[in-house]
Amino acid sequence: MKPLVLTFAATGEATAARIVEALGAEQVPGSAEAVRLAFTQGRPIIGVCAAGILIRVLAPLLGDKHIEPPVIAVSQNGAHAVPLLGGHHGANRLAREIAEALGGSAALTTASDERFAHALDDLPDGYRLEDRSAAKHVMARVLSGEALQVAGDATLLADAGYPIDPQSSLTVAIGPETSLVADLVIRPRTLVAGVGCERGTDAAEVIGLLEATLAEAGLSKMALAAIGSIDVKADETALHRAAAHFGVPFRVFSPEALAAESHRLLNPSSIVAAEVGTPGVAEAVACKAGDMRVPKHKSRRATCAVGEASAPIDAAKFGRAVGVVHIVGLGPGDPQQRSADASAVLLQAEDWVGYGLYLDLASDLENGQHQHRFDLGDEEVRVRHALELAGEGRRVALICSGDAQIYAMATLVYELLDAEGERAVSESARRVIVESHPGISAMQAASAAAGAILGHDFCAISLSDLLTPREAILSRLEAAAEADFVTAFYNPRSRRRLDLIEKAKAIFLEHRPGTTPVVIGTNVGRPEEHVRVTTLAAFDPTEIDMLTVVLFGASTTRTLTRGDGRTLAFTPRGYERKHS
Known part of the structure; x- marks a missing residue:
């Protein structure tokens, strides 16, 4: 990182x-x-x-x-x-x-760093120790005056100032071969495993094939720098799990880039060429690393080959990354109510995409990310933009307030991934990784600020008829009221849509008393927060707006006035009956 x-x-x-x-x-x-x-x-x-x-x-x-x-x-x-x-x-x-x-x-x-450019247990990027515990012993002997006898390219150690003597009894071996034996073995990350597989291949098969191929060739898996494949496999779960198993990045190449290695393939296939545009995947990826160290090996549904570079490979420059869209729920807006998971993703993302207000709510984590701001009504435009950015191999945070799973962008992400025809996203966008990071929803935050009105069965209804037919909303209002659910209303009122919240009040009054508690939360979790408890009869629909969430209690919901004068609403779950 x-x-x-x-x-x-x-x-x-x-x-x-x-x-x-x-x-x-x-x-x-x-x-x-x-x-x-x-x-x-x-x-x-x-x-x-x-x-x-x-x-x-x-x-x-x-x-x-x-x-x-x-x-x-x-x-x-x-x-x-x-x-x-x-x-x-x-x-x-x-x-x-x-x-x-x-x-x-x-x-x-530290004594070692006073004398040398790096300690033996703090090697530069691209090198790993076979046995980290051995470094301390070897370092102690060097600091006592012994030189190193090096098998392999000694440049790494000589340039750092270590004394080199081919006659020394203190030995270091540098290379990917498992046959190396020395007091300290250093693995340069010079190997790349090219992998191809049928769609839906089990990860265990891919991992087993790679383990067996490396073992047969006498190569250490610690020398792996990356696993690579063709870009149509960007969303192949088995390949991602294999990369995670070996602790290396998964990188992809276009068919054109792999086809450029056709003249170097030992096992080209006209069938593969007809299907994906290159006569080989595993061997072509291996050739991208440098020399072919291990030609294509096969299992029932997968193939792999291993390439070797002359120096450690910078995986960030090998092919391209598989893009990821992180669907991030900020919670109500206060950074203290944001999950650590969401904060970590926002810090690490290269691009932020979202409604401008939501990006502003995350401004405390801004550190040079590319910001892509959209108007409130441009939901599909911004989700599509996030997917296409990720299709280029970028780490993208699609930012929502509250919880992105509730009346927000998460469902639209999957809707576009599933779309065909004019709404379809590009093939590269369709292959991106999607990860969701939930946040505290508006109804949770309002309930917590006003007691515990969501303590028993509840439902949520959006009163926006932009996407839901008005008749469906009215039907759901009747059902929720009759079923005696605590009901949270999202998008309760806008400048042109004034009456649905009024109809909701009228419908609920037909099924429960006017004394039923109602929680009104405006700008919940933000500096302008205003949360109050009233009754269904006294509830005034004209005082709410689109920054407000409204929760109607059930017939069992009660209120409690605390010593500080605050009135809180809560819905018992039935523990009193259990106790009795």
Whole structure:
């Protein structure tokens, strides 16, 4: 993940901006919540602030040093970068990079980093240790004066300042072969597995084929940099699960890009060419990495091949990512009522798409995302835009208030994915990943602010007749009133639609007494919040608007006046009968 840069004072803004530019990091305003969230996600943290601020915020979360992410404090003038945590998980290296970019100094306190460009257990991106525990022993012997005998390309260690001696008894082996034996084995991530499969192939079959192919070839799975396939397989669950199993990204290529490798394929297929536009998928992806290390192997429904590059592969530049649309529910609007999951997604997304007001409600997490703002009535336009952006391989957050599953954009996403003809989205958009991140709904927030009116059976009805026929709304009102549900009304009133909420009141009065509690919540969860409890008889439909949610109680709903004078509404579930 990109490092997160936080500032706690305006005097650190200029330094933070230089760090962001130098590292390609992301910046957010400093807050304890943002620091803790990044830490729990394992995200590198760079605070342009006093070290004590980060220490006090993170102290309750400290535990296993082996899994803590890098945490660095940078002085506001950029003169000093101090690794506080995760020294051997990238903090020392990041501190050096920051110091170099700012013309300052890195205050490194670990012995290995004082002498060498990186410790043996903090290798540069693209390298992994076969056995991390062995690094400490080897590092101790190096610090005691021993040199390293290196099997493989020694450039990585020589450039970092390690002494190299082909006669030394302290051995290091660098390469993807499982046959390597040494005191410390380093795996360069130079391998790519190209995979093809039939639609709906079980993930276990793909994983088993890859495991067996690598084992037969004597190659370590720790040397894998990516799994790749053709772009029509972008939504193939088995391939995503296989990539997750091996802990590598899943990348895709167009048929044209793969067809460019046709002359290098060892097992081309005219049948495959006729079906997908390239005579091979697995071997073509392998060739994109460099040389063909393992030609095509087959299982019943899948194929794979392995390619090898001459240097570690940057997976971010290999093919393209599979795009994802995150459907994010912000909750009522207050950042404290937003889920940690939603906040994490908003921070990591490249693009935000939504109604302008909703994007403004997430502005505390803004850190350079491309914002795509739409008017309130452009629902289909903005959902389509989000899907097409993701079709380009981008991480997109489609932002909604409340819960996106309730009268919001989640259902429209799936509707467009299923659409044909003029409403159909592009093929690449149809293949994107879709993930939902629920938020607190308006009816939940209003109920909580006014007691517990949703304590028993309830339903929700939208009074907007733009998308639902008026007759259907009236029928549902009758049914809800007769069934004695607590009923939440969304979109209760607009400038041109005035009477449906009035009809709702009249219908419900036919089935329950005028003393039935009613909760009215306006701008719930926002600074302008106004929540009050009245009765069905006293309820005035003219005082509500589109920023209001209304909840009619059931016949069993009661009110309670607390010592502070507040009147609250609640609907008993029946525990009194259970107790008796």
